[in-house]
Every structure is written in structure tokens, then in C-alpha cells.
Amino acid sequence: xxxxxxxxxxxxxxxxxxxxxxxxxxxxxxxxxxxxxxxxxxxxxxxxxxxxxxxxxxxxxxxxxxxxxxxxxxxxxxxxxxxxxxxxxxxxxxxxxxxxxxxxxxxxxxxxxxxxxxxxxxxxxxxxxxxxxxxxxxxxxxxxxxxxxxxxxxxxxxxxxxxxxxxxxxxxxxxxxxxxxxxx
Numbered sequence: 001x002x003x004x005x006x007x008x009x010x011x012x013x014x015x016x017x018x019x020x021x022x023x024x025x026x027x028x029x030x031x032x033x034x035x036x037x038x039x040x041x042x043x044x045x046x047x048x049x050x051x052x053x054x055x056x057x058x059x060x061x062x063x064x065x066x067x068x069x070x071x072x073x074x075x076x077x078x079x080x081x082x083x084x085x086x087x088x089x090x091x092x093x094x095x096x097x098x099x100x101x102x103x104x105x106x107x108x109x110x111x112x113x114x115x116x117x118x119x120x121x122x123x124x125x126x127x128x129x130x131x132x133x134x135x136x137x138x139x140x141x142x143x144x145x146x147x148x149x150x151x152x153x154x155x156x157x158x159x160x161x162x163x164x165x166x167x168x169x170x171x172x173x174x175x176x177x178x179x180x181x182x183x184x
Contacts, residue, residue, distance in 0.1 A: 038083050038092050043105055043121070046091040050140065056163045058090040059136035061122055061146075063097050066132040068150040079153040081184045082160075089164030097122035097132065137163050157184040 041049075046057050060077070062069035076082055086092050100112040103121040110121035118130060124144070125136045131148035137159065138144045147159060158180050162168055167176045 036083060036087070038077055038086055040092055040094040043093050043095060043103055046093050047105065049091050054140040056090050056140065057093060057136075057138040058086060058160065058163075059093040059095050059125060059138070059144075061095050061097050061125060061132065061134040061136055063118075063132050069133040072133050072150050076151060076153050076156055079184070082153050082156060085157075085160060085164060089160070095122065095125075097126075097130065135159065139163050139168055142168070153184045154182050157182050 040060075043057075043059070050057070060069075060072070062072075077086075097118045098112070099119050101119070103110040103119060105121060105124075110119055110124065112118070113120050113123070116123055116130070122130065126134050126146045126148070127144075129146065129148065133150060134146050134148045135151065135156070136144050136146050151159070158177060161180070162173060162176050
């Protein structure tokens with residue numbers, strides 16, 4: 001964490017393929033245990049829930065044409081352990097980066113921008129680096145953290161537990177990662 005900036009710096013353990021200029025994922029799908037679906041909401045609904053109870057927001061930033069985004073839905077977000085954990089610890093938002101809908105967030109309004117061919121809220125969340133899918137975490141009081149690329153459940157576990165268990169308040173991500181033991 002950078003002192004006084006309210007932002008966190010997170011780096012992935014290994015490069016994860018991004019959707020841009022990538023073909024749709026090929027190969028066999030691994031079946032996972034059935035999970036109750038994640039209760040996806042709009043960003044405005046999540047903002048309303050934050051007024052009732054503070055917890056991190058996880059945003060699945062996707063596009064309708066992105067094959068890796070669809071793979072992440074099928075394999076990662078449908079995983080029973082992932083779905084249960086996210087439902088318990090996060091407000092979960094699914095956001096199409098190309099939406100033409102006006103988005104209101106923290107007193108600002110974001111609209112579709114034809115130059116970027118996406119909504120300016122997506123540009124804000126991803127810090128201008130538009131790759132899909134991108135997982136965005138917004139911890140209460142912090143700036144959005146954008147982690148681009150497809151993640152399997154075991155890759156997502158480290159990230160969501162760092163925020164969901166509150167470790168981000170007291171430890172650096174690098175320190176947390178060194179002592180983390182995956183269970184998914």
C-alpha cells in the first residue's frame with residue numbers, strides 16, 4: 001500500500017492471458033460442484049448496500065464478445081467454493097464495459113464514449129488499461145484495484161481472500177502471498 005494514497009498495489013503471481021486479441025478458449029471444461037448462483041447486482045445497487053454494511057465490492061468487468069470472459073463465468077464463477085465465498089464476503093457486480101447506460105458512482109456520472117468504444121466507468125475502474133476479463137476489487141476507503149486476465153478458482157482465491165478476510169488493512173499483498181495456502 002502506498003502511504004496516504006488510499007490505493008493498493010497488487011501484482012499477479014504469473015501472467016494471465018487477457019481477452020484482447022485472443023481467440024475463444026479451447027479445450028475441455030472441467031466440471032465443478034454445483035453452486036448457488038452468485039447474486040450479481042448493478043454498481044448502483046452495490047453502492048446502496050455499502051450504506052448498510054461495509055464490505056468490498058468485486059466487479060467482473062467483461063464484454064459480450066470476450067471468450068475468456070465466458071470461460072471465467074463457466075469455470076470460475078460457477079465453482080461452488082468461489083460462489084459461496086464471494087456471496088458471503090463481497091458485493092458482486094457484473095459490468096459490461098461496453099454498456100451505453102449511464103453509471104453513477106460516488107457523485108460522478110459515467111457515460112459511453114465512442115472514442116474508447118466503452119463506458120468511461122470501465123476506463124476509470126481499469127485505470128485506462130482495458131483488457132477483458134478484468135477483476136476489479138474496491139475495498140471500502142480505497143481506490144479500485146484492477147487485475148486483468150482470466151483466472152481459475154485457485155488463482156482468484158488468493159486475491160479475494162486478501163480482501164475478503166480483511167488482510168489488506170494490515171498487510172501488504174506480497175507479504176500475504178508469501179504465507180498464503182490455497183484450498184480451492
